[in-house]
Every structure is written in C-alpha cells, then in structure tokens.
Amino acid sequence: MNRLKLISALMLSAFSSAVFANDISGLWKNIDDKTGSSKAVLEIRQEANGTYTAKVVKVTPRPGYTPKETCVNCPAPYTNKPILGLDILTGLKPSGDSDFVNGKILDPLTGKVYSTRAKLSPNGKRITLRGYVGVSALGRSQTWIRNE
DSSP states (O other), X not given: OHHHXXXXXXXXXXXXXXXXXXXXXXXXXXXXXXXXXXXXXXXXXXXXXXXXXXXXXXXXXXXXXXXXXXXTTOOTTSTTOXXXXXXXXXXXXXXXXXXXXXXXXXXXXXXXXXXXXXXXOTTSSEEXXXXXXXXXXXXXEEEEEEOO
16 A cells, blocks of 8 residues: 555656646746847746746846837837836747747847747756747747746
C-alpha cells in the first residue's frame, strides 16, 4: 500500500512539474538585441482563454536615451496611450513543450505591430521572442530574462 502511495505521489509530482515548467507568467527584463542592455520590465500574465499577454511595468533608463512616455505612432487602440502599463504582447499561445505561437507584439518606439512566436529555454529563465511580418525567417529575435 505504501509503495502505491509513493508511486502515485511521484507521478503526480512529475505531472505537476511538467505542467508548470512551461508557465511564462511573471516579471521579465526585455533585453535590447542591439545594445545588450535592459529596456524595460514586463509582466506576462495568462488570460482566461490560455493565451499570454505582457504589459510594461517599468521602463529602464539607459545612458543617452530619453524614453518616450506615450505611444505616439502606434495604431489604434494604442495611439497616445502611456507606454507604462501598455499591453505590448497579446495572444501568445502554448504550442508544445516550450514553444508559443500566434502572438502579436507592439514596438512602442516605432508603433509597428509584428506577429510573434517564442521559445522558452530549458531552465525557464529566458524566453526568445521572434517578431516578424509575413515570414518568420525575415524577422528579428529578442531575449527576455526572468526577473527573479
């Protein structure tokens, strides 16, 4: 009987860690792919429909750069909205173990919206987002680091 309880507990533990291993909810630092410095802190949350959304919770000051306060060149519904608190990533949904697809990401500095896919690192501490128009091969990648 004790052996059965032990096996059940191990199976439940393995199942629950597999379920939560790919949860990307939490705070992440957005790293500029050109300079390597942090641009912002974002909060990723899971929506009721299972997709993920990320909003800007802090803009990181960088030498020689004055951050914009509003999304001036952005399309509706983002036009003239404050960047702080803005949902810049929407609709990202899990696809397999560590892959996420079908998201849309807004670059609040240019106002452009890109299709997005993402891959979570095996240790869960980095997520690489690929923004693109049309074909993923013609896009640009950016890494976000889990803010612990």
